[in-house]
Amino acid sequence: MKSYVFLFVAASLIFAGCSRHSDEWRTILDVENYIEDRPDRALAALREIDPEKLTRASERARYAVMLSMALDKNYEDRTDFDILQPAIDWYENHGNPTDRLRTLYYQGRIYENRRDNKNAMECFVKALDAGEKSDDIPTKARTLFRQGRIHNAIYNWDKTIETNLYAAKYFKRANLTNSYINCLLRVVNCYTLKKDYANAIKYAEDCRIFLKDVRISLISEFYAIYLMLIIEKGESEETIKGAITEYLNSVPSNIANWHSISYAYYSIKDYEGALKAISRLDCLRDTDSRIRHLAILSQIHQDAGDYPKALESFDRYITIKDSINLAIFHQDTKFIEERHTLKVKANKERAMTNYTIFASAFLLMLAGGLFLWKSHRLKISRMEKQMADSEAERYRLMCFQMEQERDNLATLITQKESLDPKVMAAISSRLELLNKFFAAHITDNCEIDKKATRELEELLSDKESFMNLTRLAFAGSKPEFISYLEECGLSEQEINYCCLYAIGLKGKEVGAYIEMRSHYNISSGIREKLGIGEHDTNLGIYIRKLMNRQAK
Numbered sequence: 001m002k003s004y005v006f007l008f009v010a011a012s013l014i015f016a017g018c019s020r021h022s023d024e025w026r027t028i029l030d031v032e033n034y035i036e037d038r039p040d041r042a043l044a045a046l047r048e049i050d051p052e053k054l055t056r057a058s059e060r061a062r063y064a065v066m067l068s069m070a071l072d073k074n075y076e077d078r079t080d081f082d083i084l085q086p087a088i089d090w091y092e093n094h095g096n097p098t099d100r101l102r103t104l105y106y107q108g109r110i111y112e113n114r115r116d117n118k119n120a121m122e123c124f125v126k127a128l129d130a131g132e133k134s135d136d137i138p139t140k141a142r143t144l145f146r147q148g149r150i151h152n153a154i155y156n157w158d159k160t161i162e163t164n165l166y167a168a169k170y171f172k173r174a175n176l177t178n179s180y181i182n183c184l185l186r187v188v189n190c191y192t193l194k195k196d197y198a199n200a201i202k203y204a205e206d207c208r209i210f211l212k213d214v215r216i217s218l219i220s221e222f223y224a225i226y227l228m229l230i231i232e233k234g235e236s237e238e239t240i241k242g243a244i245t246e247y248l249n250s251v252p253s254n255i256a257n258w259h260s261i262s263y264a265y266y267s268i269k270d271y272e273g274a275l276k277a278i279s280r281l282d283c284l285r286d287t288d289s290r291i292r293h294l295a296i297l298s299q300i301h302q303d304a305g306d307y308p309k310a311l312e313s314f315d316r317y318i319t320i321k322d323s324i325n326l327a328i329f330h331q332d333t334k335f336i337e338e339r340h341t342l343k344v345k346a347n348k349e350r351a352m353t354n355y356t357i358f359a360s361a362f363l364l365m366l367a368g369g370l371f372l373w374k375s376h377r378l379k380i381s382r383m384e385k386q387m388a389d390s391e392a393e394r395y396r397l398m399c400f401q402m403e404q405e406r407d408n409l410a411t412l413i414t415q416k417e418s419l420d421p422k423v424m425a426a427i428s429s430r431l432e433l434l435n436k437f438f439a440a441h442i443t444d445n446c447e448i449d450k451k452a453t454r455e456l457e458e459l460l461s462d463k464e465s466f467m468n469l470t471r472l473a474f475a476g477s478k479p480e481f482i483s484y485l486e487e488c489g490l491s492e493q494e495i496n497y498c499c500l501y502a503i504g505l506k507g508k509e510v511g512a513y514i515e516m517r518s519h520y521n522i523s524s525g526i527r528e529k530l531g532i533g534e535h536d537t538n539l540g541i542y543i544r545k546l547m548n549r550q551a552k
Helices: 002-019 025-034 039-047 057-073 085-090 097-113 117-130 137-153 157-173 177-193 197-209 216-233 237-250 258-267 271-279 287-304 307-334 336-413 421-443 446-461 463-477 479-487 492-502 507-514 519-530 539-551
Strands: none
Touching: 025 039, 025 057, 039 057, 057 085, 057 097, 085 097, 097 117, 097 137, 117 137, 137 157, 137 177, 157 177, 177 197, 177 216, 197 216, 216 237, 216 258, 237 258, 258 271, 258 287, 271 287, 463 479, 463 492, 479 492, 479 539, 492 507, 492 519, 492 539, 507 519, 507 539, 519 539
């Protein structure tokens, strides 16, 4: 007994030791509480943790996510997965929706930093799906916002609007006003590009309400986008001037977007104001920005009629372009061997791309062919099923009718002394066939079913014999019915005709069965002898009611 107690205590201690978190775990949990408000403090705290001291895979995964969040919020963009990899590995099969949402989001951010928008978008889509039940509203909002940036990069304005509006709702719920306004500004810009000025104005006014609560850079961006909106909308010169004045009074000059202000002055033909505005951008370090700057400056001088300065700006523009092209030429000359190697590599890659395209096209055609073939087979299967269902229903009704007739004939057999031998033979033959048919139906015996069906088909193929046999059978089972028809003066052929109605066939089916052009004449003759008009009632219904009435 003591040994069992010892083992139990030892196992409990081992289990407790394995389940206990490391000393750093409390720090990681604390960081999560303030990382949104103090990302700099969170990053400093996380960098003090030695990852080697994290004893469990779940701890290393949570630490990887928290560190990736802190780096991203401090604008330290990563292009490798070294830090996030433990979270990617662990949360693929573990963790809650929030863990998976965050991991996939920051995985997408890494792809985005690599300019790999395809894989970034795939991660963002997976993140929203995996984190559907997560209560991490800010990360959901950021994921949608990043999707919007990718849609914007490929000029898909509708999807950019859609994703930014969803993101804006989440940011508003999380009381992140700066991010909320940032999303709405993307929406205003896209509606302006779509020339949907009504919606652009609507969301611009929504932004204006919150301008006093957002950072100064967003205020500057609001006015830059708003200027473009009213210019594209064709507002008056006074309106545009008022917007410029409001812009300059709302933000410091070092924050203002002077390109937008210059363009606004240019749109109202205030070339002096446009030149003053764009002159604030003379000290541009980026070569592409200098090229664009000189191109705009040349256009302003040209429209202002100052052709010498327009030519001067254009010459400077050409000089920079030529210097860039010359540098490329010298570089190409210096590295001609490397260029040749790259060209060979490019040709191989192009050949591989063409092969891939051809193979993809072939596989696509093959898949299309298989799809069409499967669709055709499915269509045939459906038709066959419909036919089978229809046949089964016909079979069921026929069984029901045959069952009634079999029961009636079986009753007559017990009274064979009072029946004519020919009628008895006809009834016995038909009853035997019916018994075979129902044996197949009840036991699902295929051989009996085939044999009975074959005999039934042979019997039905001899129309005159079948009609005579049917009449004789009704003479035995419904003698009053047959006698009444004879008393009304119906011929044997007409009584046979009535018996087809009596077994449940409709007028069209009777006509198709006997295959006679005189079908209508026979029907009219029967109506006349029975004393019913052409439009009084349906002949088949009348015959069956007559048969039941005579049997009572």
